[in-house]
Amino acid sequence: MTRIWNEPTNFKEEMIDGFVAAYGRYVKRVPGASGVMAVNAPRPGKVSVLIGGGSGHYPAFCGYVGDGFATAAVIGDIFTSPSGEQVYRCTKAIDGGAGVLYSYGNYSGDVMNFGMAQNRCRREGIDVRTVLVTDDVASAPPEEEEDRRGIAGDFYVFKIAGASAWRGDSLDDVERLAQHANARTRSFGVAFGGCTLPGQGEPLFIVDPKQMELGLGVHGEPGIQTSELLPAHQIAAMLVDKIVADAPSGAGNRVAVLVNGLGSTHYEEMFVLYKSIHSRLEGAGLQLHNPMVTELITSLDMEGCSLTLMWLDDELQPLLDAAASTPAFTQIGG
Numbered sequence: 001m002t003r004i005w006n007e008p009t010n011f012k013e014e015m016i017d018g019f020v021a022a023y024g025r026y027v028k029r030v031p032g033a034s035g036v037m038a039v040n041a042p043r044p045g046k047v048s049v050l051i052g053g054g055s056g057h058y059p060a061f062c063g064y065v066g067d068g069f070a071t072a073a074v075i076g077d078i079f080t081s082p083s084g085e086q087v088y089r090c091t092k093a094i095d096g097g098a099g100v101l102y103s104y105g106n107y108s109g110d111v112m113n114f115g116m117a118q119n120r121c122r123r124e125g126i127d128v129r130t131v132l133v134t135d136d137v138a139s140a141p142p143e144e145e146e147d148r149r150g151i152a153g154d155f156y157v158f159k160i161a162g163a164s165a166w167r168g169d170s171l172d173d174v175e176r177l178a179q180h181a182n183a184r185t186r187s188f189g190v191a192f193g194g195c196t197l198p199g200q201g202e203p204l205f206i207v208d209p210k211q212m213e214l215g216l217g218v219h220g221e222p223g224i225q226t227s228e229l230l231p232a233h234q235i236a237a238m239l240v241d242k243i244v245a246d247a248p249s250g251a252g253n254r255v256a257v258l259v260n261g262l263g264s265t266h267y268e269e270m271f272v273l274y275k276s277i278h279s280r281l282e283g284a285g286l287q288l289h290n291p292m293v294t295e296l297i298t299s300l301d302m303e304g305c306s307l308t309l310m311w312l313d314d315e316l317q318p319l320l321d322a323a324a325s326t327p328a329f330t331q332i333g334g
Contacts, residue, residue: 002300008199012055012077019062023327026066030074033089034082036062037072042096047165047174048072049101050090051158053110054079056195057218060154060297063328069162070326071100078197078300079219081109084116091121091128099127099171103161103178105150106132107219127171131178133157135187135308137246138215138224151218152260152297153185156310156320159329163319181316184251186243187260189306190235191216191223195263195299207303214238216306218262218299232269236276239307244284251311256320257281257291258309262302267293270305277307289317296328 005011012034020029020036027036035052042048052061052074061073074090076082091100102118104110111132118128134145135153150157160181164174191213194203204221207213212230213223230238259274261267274293281288289312312320323333 002196002198005198008197011198012075015055016062016075019327026325026327027062030072030090030093033074033086033093034076035072035074035086035090036065037090037094038065038067040067041071042094044096045098046096046168047098047101047171048094048096049103049158049161049165049174050074050087050094051103051154052076052082052087052090052114053104053107054081054219056300057298059295059328064155064158064162064326066324066326068166068322068324069329070158071162071165081107081113084113084120087114087117088120091117091126095126099129101161101165101171101174101178102128102130103133103158105154105218106134106148107150129171129175131157131161131175131182133182133185135182135185136215136217137186137188137242139217142246149217151187151189152258152306152308153182153187153310155258155296156185156256156308157181159324160316160319163322163324167322177315177319181310184248184311184316185308186246187306187308188239188242189216189260189262189304190214190239191262191302191304192229193264193303195302197300213304216262216302216304218297232273233276236273237280240277240280240284243307243309244286248311252313253285254287254289254312254317255281256289256310256312258296258307259291259293260297260306260308261295262304262306263295263298264301264303265305273305290321
């Protein structure tokens with residue numbers, strides 16, 4: 001249960017204020033908007049990357065703002081899209097003259113509001129492009145990939161776009177590489193319990209202790225199917241087999257691997273799960289690159305986790321390995 005709040009209606013704004021107070025060495029508040037931007041933004045002559053969506057997903061989205069990653073993040077209320085006006089204000093604040101790439105999960109509210117801001121900015125002469133994240137294999141079949149939701153694969157797509165922009169690529173190239181990353185990213189998850197919104201006394205859904213939900217969403221949605229609770233090695237097999245069966249055509253065998261916790265799943269549990277995931281991925285002939293077991297896209301206090309794979313190539317791997325410095329993710333660079 002979410003227990004720390006003053007007024008539920010002020011939760012997002014107080015969260016942003018506290019985040020900026022803690023991490024002012026990385027970020028500053030976007031003037032007049034519900035968003036944060038890198039302290040060195042905008043960078044004249046460089047592409048900017050704006051990510052965002054509802055709050056409740058930390059470290060997405062504000063935790064990824066900084067050098068080598070996103071230029072800014074615009075933040076809505078819990079599990080709610082930021083308004084078109086908020087997106088517009090953040091875009092204006094970070095535009096360095098070389099264009100702005102929007103990237104966010106494929107949810108109808110975000111598509112509508114980011115789309116309105118994009119059209120408005122274009123009318124004012126700012127070249128804005130959009131790359132939707134569509135990694136959730138549970139939300140649509142392979143022949144309808146463009147309709148899939150974005151879940152933990154957000155992290156990989158945002159990282160590729162941010163690294164490309166940081167090294168000085170053109171807007172055309174940043175857009176192309178982000179699309180390429182999305183096309184090679186797949187996720188599938190399980191939930192053991194729902195999350196509770198600030199001010200509410202009951203979770204959005206309840207899972208029987210002897211069951212689990214398959215194909216969860218990150219806005220507190222239950223899965224698309226209910227299953228009996230399985231031991232870790234069987235959950236691992238299900239996650240791996242579901243994603244590998246959906247592998248991009250001709251993608252090769254080199255993959256980045258993420259086991260992502262949703263807010264209330266203990267790390268020790270995820271490591272037990274990863275032990276079997278690792279073995280099964282190697283058994284499928286895949287070469288694993290820098291596996292991560294962590295929390296990168298959460299859903300408040302939801303119980304559950306997901307597996308994400310991004311099939312790498314010689315364009316994507318250097319960008320994934322490139323240096324980054326943000327409140328939630330820092331690496332020296334490979």
